[in-house]
Amino acid sequence: MASSRPVGASSEGTRKSMQANKGRDTKPELALRRAVHALGLRYRVSTRPLPAIRRTADLTFSRAKVAVFLDGCFWHGCPEHHTQSATNSEFWAEKVRRNRERDQETDRLLAEAGWSVIRIWEHEDPQVGAARVAQEVRSRR
Numbered sequence: 247m248a249s250s251r252p253v254g255a256s257s258e259g260t261r262k263s264m265q266a267n268k269g270r271d272t273k274p275e276l277a278l279r280r281a282v283h284a285l286g287l288r289y290r291v292s293t294r295p296l297p298a299i300r301r302t303a304d305l306t307f308s309r310a311k312v313a314v315f316l317d318g319c320f321w322h323g324c325p326e327h328h329t330q331s332a333t334n335s336e337f338w339a340e341k342v343r344r345n346r347e348r349d350q351e352t353d354r355l356l357a358e359a360g361w362s363v364i365r366i367w368e369h370e371d372p373q374v375g376a377a378r379v380a381q382e383v384r385s386r387r
Contacts, residue, residue, distance in 0.1 A: 274368040275304055275316050281376035288384055289314075295361055301352045306381070310386040313363045315352075316380055318368050321345055328370055364384060 270292045282289060282305065290306040295313040303313035319327035323342045331338035353363045362382055366375040 248285045270304070272316075272318075274318075274365065274372070277372040278314075278316055278379075280368065281372040283377050285376055285380045287380055289345075295320055295356055296359055299352075299355055301348075301355075307386075308353070311359075312364065312383050312385045312386060313361050313364065314364045315349070316368060316375075317349070317368050322349060323368075324367050326336065326367075340343050 256323070279289075279291070287307070290308065292302055293306045294301060295303050295306055295311075296310075304316045305316075306312075312320035317324070320329065320354065321342065322328075323346050349365070353365075356363050364375075364379055364382055366378070
């Protein structure tokens with residue numbers, strides 16, 4: 247039996263807050279892109295590594311087959327920074343659990359297709375993340 251989920255936001259303030267969340271070009275993403283670009287690497291932004299699979303990587307290096315995902319601490323359940331929502335906590339816990347499952351499935355599907363997946367948490371230093379990306383891209387060329 248499926249659990250009942252709320253149809254809409256728990257309040258008007260929550261609805262407005264959720265609508266304001268950006269799908270791309272967030273501050274951590276822009277910082278990572280600047281750092282990767284400064285290392286001399288060129289990439290595609292917000293593309294599907296495998297067009298048949300509805301998953302979008304934040305940075306894609308097609309020739310090297312490297313997909314980079316910058317994961318938000320709240321949305322993807324960061325072990326260091328994830329916090330439980332005070333309102334509608336069951337809904338949000340289930341949402342994060344499903345996100346993590348989808349992340350694992352995405353990693354598996356891309357690996358099976360010969361791609362290397364790099365996951366970087368939003369709280370990580372962009373320079374450190376960029377160095378990981380550069381090392382992987384250069385090793386696969």
